[in-house]
Amino acid sequence: MCTNRGVAYIQPGVVEVQEIAYPELALGSRKCEHGVILKIVSTNICGSDQHMVRGRTTAPAGLILGHEITGLVVEAGRDVEFIQVGDLVSVPFNIACGRCRNCKVGQTGICLNVNPARPGAAYGYVDMGGWVGGQAEYVMVPYADFNLLKFPDSDQAMAKIRDLTLLSDIFPTGFHGAVTAGVGPGSIVYVAGAGPVGLACAASCHLLGAAVVIVGDLIPERLEQARTFGCETVDLRSETPLADQIAAIVGVPEVDCAVDCVGFEARGHGHDAVTERPATVLNAVMEVTRAGGGIGIPGLYVTGDPGASDEAAKVGSLSIRIGLGWAKSHSFMTGQCPVMKYHRQLMNAILYDKIQIAKAVNVEVIRLDDAVRGYQDFDRGAAKKFVIDPHGLIAA
Incomplete structure (x- = not known):
């Protein structure tokens, strides 16, 4: 045996x-x-x-x-x-x-x-x-x-x-995030998170013909890795708002579509980068995605999180600005690839x-x-x- x-x-x-x-x-x-x-x-x-x-x-x-x-x-x-x-x-x-x-x-x-x-x-x-x-x-x-x-x-x-x-x-998951966000030839895309899924998503965006792929993260080494295959990057530890960092790259403070490759352990941006803010990425991608754009969410969200920072988050209830997404006619795709x-x-x-x-x-x-x-x-x-x-x- x-x-x-x-x-x-x-x-x-x-x-x-x-x-x-x-x-x-x-x-x-x-x-x-x-x-x-x-x-x-x-x-x-x-x-x-x-x-x-x-x-x-x-x-x-x-x-x-x-x-x-x-x-x-x-x-x-x-x-x-x-x-x-x-x-x-x-x-x-x-x-x-x-x-x-x-x-x-x-x-x-x-x-x-x-x-x-x-x-x-x-x-x-x-x-x-x-x-x-x-x-x-x-x-x-x-x-x-x-x-x-x-x-x-x-x-x-x-x-x-x-x-x-x-x-x-991770390759299909990153690709799924890009596809469901609507990435295609000439797209300008923001990928939140430069972990393995985020990097796989960014590479998938290139495969799908995106014109500009912008990757955001809090860890400099991960951003450097994203740059090795042609991504633009934004440092989310910066006090400069995400929209302004995007505008510095593409001339306007918005993208065609965005992908959340972070999930429920997200941290805040800027001075909040040391604090867990589980809805940060979802709210940020709604802010920077153009009206009518798509948002793919392969990042994991759970129904039970005993280590969450508040009681609502322990059962997967997050303070997301769904009104903003509704007002901008965003499409959202969640779930397992x-x-x-x-x-x-x-x-x-x-x-x-x-x-x-x-x-x-x-x-x-x-x-x-x-x-x-x-x-x-x-x-x-x-x-x-x-x-x-x-x-x-x-x-x-």
């Missing part, structure tokens, strides 16, 4: 690499004949994981983390027809059945059958169905024929694995050298045993995307 290890959330600020059970093709007491077991090739640390590790969700102790997974099929259930042992595959972080009304129209982020608590599920995430996460050596993936994206050539894929590993979440809507096209963009997404988000490959350090460095604001290599396959 193979052994398995995974990254477990222990308590706020603490994760550990632990021995965990080797996955089985089972859902509770019944056999999961539509599933596969993967040997993990790469699995990434996500900002959404960091929310849990900071104690900002109701995640239980012992949860095995990780929803950004790329792996090699080592076992397949009897009912799996089109995925075979030996295939190298990308795993959407959304777990979807492929059978419910939402899945059938492409809304795989809110599948109705894979989470008894609410629509939508994910690996290794609080309130998302109890599925074991993939920051491990092996993981079980259900509904394999529907969920998995097979790479057409494994050798070609391994040569670009640092890019392709980002197809499980339906990864399967985009991942095949984005795979091709990578394979045919239309984008270098790993370079844009500054991927650093680490061992599974270095995952604790990866979480610590990420929490300190490192301008990197940490990719875990559990079996040394990327290094090799």
